[in-house]
Amino acid sequence: MQNFKFQNPTELIFGKGEVEKVAKKAKEFGENVLLTYGGGSIKKFGLYDKVISLLEAENINIYEVGGIKSNPRISSVKKGVQICKENNIDLILAVGGGSVIDASKAISVGYYHDGDLWEMVKEDGEFEKAIPLGTILTLAATGSEMNANAVITNWEKKKKLGVHGTKYPNFSILDPENTYTVPENYTVYGIVDIAAHVFEQYFSHTDSTPLMDRWAEDILKTLLESSAKVLEDPKDYDARADIMLAGTMALNGFVSMGKEEDWASHAIEHEISAIYDIPHGAGLSIVFPNWMKYVIDEGVEKFAQYGKRVFDINDEGKNEKEVALEAIKETREWFNRMNAPANLSYYDIDKNDLEIMAEKAVESGKIGNYKNLDKEDVFEILKMSYK
Amino acid sequence: MQNFKFQNPTELIFGKGEVEKVAKKAKEFGENVLLTYGGGSIKKFGLYDKVISLLEAENINIYEVGGIKSNPRISSVKKGVQICKENNIDLILAVGGGSVIDASKAISVGYYHDGDLWEMVKEDGEFEKAIPLGTILTLAATGSEMNANAVITNWEKKKKLGVHGTKYPNFSILDPENTYTVPENYTVYGIVDIAAHVFEQYFSHTDSTPLMDRWAEDILKTLLESSAKVLEDPKDYDARADIMLAGTMALNGFVSMGKEEDWASHAIEHEISAIYDIPHGAGLSIVFPNWMKYVIDEGVEKFAQYGKRVFDINDEGKNEKEVALEAIKETREWFNRMNAPANLSYYDIDKNDLEIMAEKAVESGKIGNYKNLDKEDVFEILKMSYK
Numbered sequence: 001m002q003n004f005k006f007q008n009p010t011e012l013i014f015g016k017g018e019v020e021k022v023a024k025k026a027k028e029f030g031e032n033v034l035l036t037y038g039g040g041s042i043k044k045f046g047l048y049d050k051v052i053s054l055l056e057a058e059n060i061n062i063y064e065v066g067g068i069k070s071n072p073r074i075s076s077v078k079k080g081v082q083i084c085k086e087n088n089i090d091l092i093l094a095v096g097g098g099s100v101i102d103a104s105k106a107i108s109v110g111y112y113h114d115g116d117l118w119e120m121v122k123e124d125g126e127f128e129k130a131i132p133l134g135t136i137l138t139l140a141a142t143g144s145e146m147n148a149n150a151v152i153t154n155w156e157k158k159k160k161l162g163v164h165g166t167k168y169p170n171f172s173i174l175d176p177e178n179t180y181t182v183p184e185n186y187t188v189y190g191i192v193d194i195a196a197h198v199f200e201q202y203f204s205h206t207d208s209t210p211l212m213d214r215w216a217e218d219i220l221k222t223l224l225e226s227s228a229k230v231l232e233d234p235k236d237y238d239a240r241a242d243i244m245l246a247g248t249m250a251l252n253g254f255v256s257m258g259k260e261e262d263w264a265s266h267a268i269e270h271e272i273s274a275i276y277d278i279p280h281g282a283g284l285s286i287v288f289p290n291w292m293k294y295v296i297d298e299g300v301e302k303f304a305q306y307g308k309r310v311f312d313i314n315d316e317g318k319n320e321k322e323v324a325l326e327a328i329k330e331t332r333e334w335f336n337r338m339n340a341p342a343n344l345s346y347y348d349i350d351k352n353d354l355e356i357m358a359e360k361a362v363e364s365g366k367i368g369n370y371k372n373l374d375k376e377d378v379f380e381i382l383k384m385s386y387k
Numbered sequence: 388m389q390n391f392k393f394q395n396p397t398e399l400i401f402g403k404g405e406v407e408k409v410a411k412k413a414k415e416f417g418e419n420v421l422l423t424y425g426g427g428s429i430k431k432f433g434l435y436d437k438v439i440s441l442l443e444a445e446n447i448n449i450y451e452v453g454g455i456k457s458n459p460r461i462s463s464v465k466k467g468v469q470i471c472k473e474n475n476i477d478l479i480l481a482v483g484g485g486s487v488i489d490a491s492k493a494i495s496v497g498y499y500h501d502g503d504l505w506e507m508v509k510e511d512g513e514f515e516k517a518i519p520l521g522t523i524l525t526l527a528a529t530g531s532e533m534n535a536n537a538v539i540t541n542w543e544k545k546k547k548l549g550v551h552g553t554k555y556p557n558f559s560i561l562d563p564e565n566t567y568t569v570p571e572n573y574t575v576y577g578i579v580d581i582a583a584h585v586f587e588q589y590f591s592h593t594d595s596t597p598l599m600d601r602w603a604e605d606i607l608k609t610l611l612e613s614s615a616k617v618l619e620d621p622k623d624y625d626a627r628a629d630i631m632l633a634g635t636m637a638l639n640g641f642v643s644m645g646k647e648e649d650w651a652s653h654a655i656e657h658e659i660s661a662i663y664d665i666p667h668g669a670g671l672s673i674v675f676p677n678w679m680k681y682v683i684d685e686g687v688e689k690f691a692q693y694g695k696r697v698f699d700i701n702d703e704g705k706n707e708k709e710v711a712l713e714a715i716k717e718t719r720e721w722f723n724r725m726n727a728p729a730n731l732s733y734y735d736i737d738k739n740d741l742e743i744m745a746e747k748a749v750e751s752g753k754i755g756n757y758k759n760l761d762k763e764d765v766f767e768i769l770k771m772s773y774k
Contacts, residue, residue, distance in 0.1 A: 001402070001625060001628045001629075001632075002402065003401060003402025003403060003404075003405060004399075004401050004402060005398065005399065005400055005401070006398070006399040006401070007396065007397070007398035007399065008395070008396075009394065009395075009396040010394070011392065011393070011394035012391075012392065012393040012394065012644075013392055014390060014391050014392070014393070014644070014645065015388070015389065015390025015391060015645075016390060017390075018390060208625045208628075210609050210612065210613075210629060211605060211606065211609040211629060211632055211633055211636065214601075214605035214608065214609065215602055215605060218598060218601035218602055218605060219598065221601065222597050222598040222601065225597065226597075238388060238595045241388045241595075241645070242388075242597060242598060245388075245598055245644065245645070246598055249598065254641065257399075257401070257632065258401065258402075258628070258632070
């Protein structure tokens with residue numbers, strides 16, 4: 001086990017009807033709230049009206065940045081920072097999925113940043129100060145509701161960057177019912193994203209972490225069961241709750257205690273969605289099983305363990321490599337059963353862009369720790385993802 | 388899944404040599420530190436000298452409360468509060484196991500309490516203010532290093548009480564090497580205590596929490612493996628680290644998310660050790676398997692699941708009750724293999740006291756949620772524990 005530090009101060013408020021508590025929570029921070037949200041779905045399904053009326057009942061002054069897109073743009077961040085500066089905002093309240101929360105995190109630290117905000121994102125430093133942030137999560141996926149990371153896209157520069165060391169949300173309200181109306185494809189992309197977060201931490205050479213390995217496998221096993229249930233019945237409360245909790249637990253620092261992490265597949269996917277704006281989870285569904293095949297010899301035993309514990313693969317009469325390959329096949333089949341895309345050709349992607357993506361993925365150096373990948377490696381994985 | 392709130396702000400600093408960071412951490416809180424510790428072992432094995440010299444090198448003023456006993460006494464708490472009042476203490480630094488940390492938590496909130504401190508413990512309220520608290524853990528057991536609970540004993544009144552809602556430690560330094568010198572019997576009592584914490588949360592009627600169930604089972608599975616290794620070699624770093632991490636994760640709110648908890652066995656054990664001052668983990672080793680037998684019909688299926696997942700019991704050709712009973716037997720045998728006591732008669736306990744213990748256990752009402760136990764139930768479990 002590696003030495004590690006862990007601290008996660010976010011307050012989770014989890015369960016049916018908990019959104020009712022939002023105004024009382026907001027009031028703890030002050031009177032002026034910047035409400036951030038995405039497209040029309042929170043308006044369509046009534047959550048927007050509900051939040052507004054709860055806040056108004058407590059005489060909270062509401063400012064808004066709506067229309068935050070998935071793969072959130074630096075332009076939304078700039079707009080948010082400006083509103084904060086003009087209106088003495090006490091709390092940013094993000095109502096949405098990871099993109100809305102990520103943009104809100106960037107606003108919360110951007111407020112205290114002098115100079116260009118894209119440069120701030122590029123520097124990726126530790127941020128000292130931030131406007132307090134609350135979230136109401138509407139999509140189980142990124143884990144952003146309980147971590148200090150954000151991913152921001154600069155559309156003009158066709159670059160998507162992770163910002164670490166922003167602030168943890170002060171509180172996050174997770175009502176599984178708020179995910180009932182997520183369309184099937186986005187529910188699936190979210191599930192794949194959660195699984196991918198676990199993979200990035202699980203496939204690690206610091207393997208003397210049996211508890212964290214098992215906890216990671218448990219998240220995957222729970223997802224495997226709940227994903228089948230939720231595709232059967234999108235209003236299965238327990239399945240939605242299990243997926244939501246799994247999403248939060250997958251990327252809040254719990255399962256990475258004492259472990260080296262990888263994150264190459266995320267870096268590769270970011271280059272795809274920075275150019276083509278495809279859903280992050282869809283990109284991961286395409287890339288991850290190919291990454292697994294490409295790096296399998298780094299950890300045949302680990303891939304076999306994954307297969308046996310998560311997919312209950314019977315290893316009788318098989319060698320370890322066969323079990324490992326079967327585990328990767330099971331992963332692909334699980335994603336296929338959920339209709340998550342398997343191939344970059346699913347999107348209208350120009351094959352000639354693959355090399356550009358590979359180049360951009362490693363522009364700050366090799367990526368990944370399980371196998372440290374150079375441009376040729378990434379290009380190979382992208383070509384495997386295109387067939 | 389039940390609705391729940393979760394927030395745990397403690398900073399964990401985990402790993403070999405991390406104690407070196409203590410003075411820099413302490414300095415973040417101020418110049419005046421109250422050092423709290425137990426018997427002689429931290430002096431005997433050099434940790435005391437090390438901490439003192441690290442603190443002195445940063446010109447920190449050190450005050451001390453030593454000699455804090457297991458099943459910590461209200462008298463140590465009173466002494467600590469007095470020193471804090473006289474010396475403007477900025478940080479309490481607890482170096483020891485759960486008893487030292489628990490006493491320190493009571494000091495940290497007791498400082499702000501007007502009136503009798505035993506009354507404060509009895510009231511068991513939410514505490515608004517506390518002196519900051521750091522810990523250097525030397526025994527994997529109670530989880531007190533990352534929760535807001537404390538257990539305090541009033542020796543004159545022969546009463547041991549849990550205090551909830553004290554403050555979380557601000558930081559906890561967990562170096563597994565600091566547990567190398569824990570004697571075998573106390574290592575074992577710690578392991579039993581950790582397992583018992585998991586049981587109290589795992590055996591629950593809110594069973595629609597598959598992720599938390601699995602996380603709980605995997606703490607037990609990790610303990611089962613690591614306990615064998617550590618009894619073989621007390622300086623097995625990975626095994627000590629796994630047990631230490633398991634202890635912290637077992638009672639920091641993680642595995643109880645969305646669950647009703649039980650805690651009857653702890654309440655029963657507290658009555659035993661309040662009169663006879665036996666080690667808490669030893670008492671739990673005696674009581675818990677008997678509690679399991681007594682309440683088995685509340686959750687035959689759950690006990691069977693526990694047996695299959697934790698002890699890999701093969702259920703072929705067995706009915707669920709048989710598997711459940713085998714699981715309890717496996718629990719007893721695991722504790723026996725570690726030489727944890729199985730029977731109250733192991734200690735010089737007067738059988739006539741059992742009824743008094745039963746009476747005191749329920750003096751504020753029935754205990755436990757899995758099966759709600761009255762005096763007769765508790766008396767029965769105690770009699771089963773005496774045979």
